[in-house]
Amino acid sequence: MKHLTPADPAPRDLGFAMPAEWEPHVATWMSWPADDELWFGHLEGVRREYAELVRTIARFEPVELLCRSAECEADARKRLGADAANVTFHQVPLDDSWVRDNGPIFVRNADGEVALVNWEFNSWGGKFEWENDNRIPEYVAEHLGMGHWDRPEVLEGGGLEVTGDGVGLTTRSCFLTETRNPGLSEEGYAALLSDTLGVRHLLWLDGGLENDHTDGHIDTITRFTDPRTIVTSVAEDPSDANFAVMQGNLEALREMTDAHGQPFRIVELPLPAHRLEGAEGRLPPTYANFYIGNGFVAVPQYGDPNDERALETLRPLFPDREVVGLPSRQIIEGGGSFHCLTQQQPAGPVWTGADATPSAAKV
Known part of the structure; x- marks a missing residue:
């Protein structure tokens, strides 16, 4: 396993880019919920819903489950029961459960080899504790024996969407905040994400949901x-702050x-009809926070009148996958x-970094 820094050839120079989420996975990485205070007293309900999510994913692909203590692993094994057969448990120091943001971002080259990029994580601009979570990518790389790049910039996986063919989408309200990478402009991000994740065409929206602690x-x-x-x-309500x-x-x-200069097909997805309040004000429930896996799409449900409408909207967009609605009413108390x-860890052999020399065939 080789560590690479910004002084070494960039991922793009070695032919690496971030694949789309709908491409085949070898596994899904997750972190078992542990802290009742972080979940505002809802940990029992959160673990119940989380276990159902793990069971669903494990029906389709392996799950690599990070647990911060023996109690967490024991609780997970008890709740999952026989469904834990496709789950590998890891005891690792953790602060929180949001591995999309504190975990690695995987990249793949033209030969199908998979590496990862280890970004800095500061808990969405210093909002919570993050020192243990910031070490997760290094643990994953060591466990897999995977070559990787250590980057000095703060970047969260939930802040970027990619098509796998060079197009990326993000929000100004998140990326341009001064609590992440002060002074890094839209042009700076475009160059950074081109070098590291193969995003050649970066698109920007202005903002996200009200009271989203990720800044949108x-x-x-x-x-x-x-x-x-x-x-x-x-x-759908013009008086809603999100409207x-x-x-x-x-x-x-x-x-x-898109990457070929053609307009996108745009499909409207309703937000939940009912406003939800949590310990710190309005919660940001959304159906867009679905997860695409091998043969399935897991869609959050909130006991809301729009739950079924969301599923009906998404099913035609994933004709070859089982679109599954799962409860997330307790999980959303944590903000996501x-x-x-x-x-997701994309399918492909592990790249150890032993050959970290640019090749004209791979650029």
């Missing part, structure tokens, strides 16, 4: 379902083009849902 991650509002199709959240922001995003998306709680 793209994966809570707008998602690619294939290289030509974008599903985006809309609010104008979501409408602005919708209008902006209609003006954007299924996509935030998962990180």
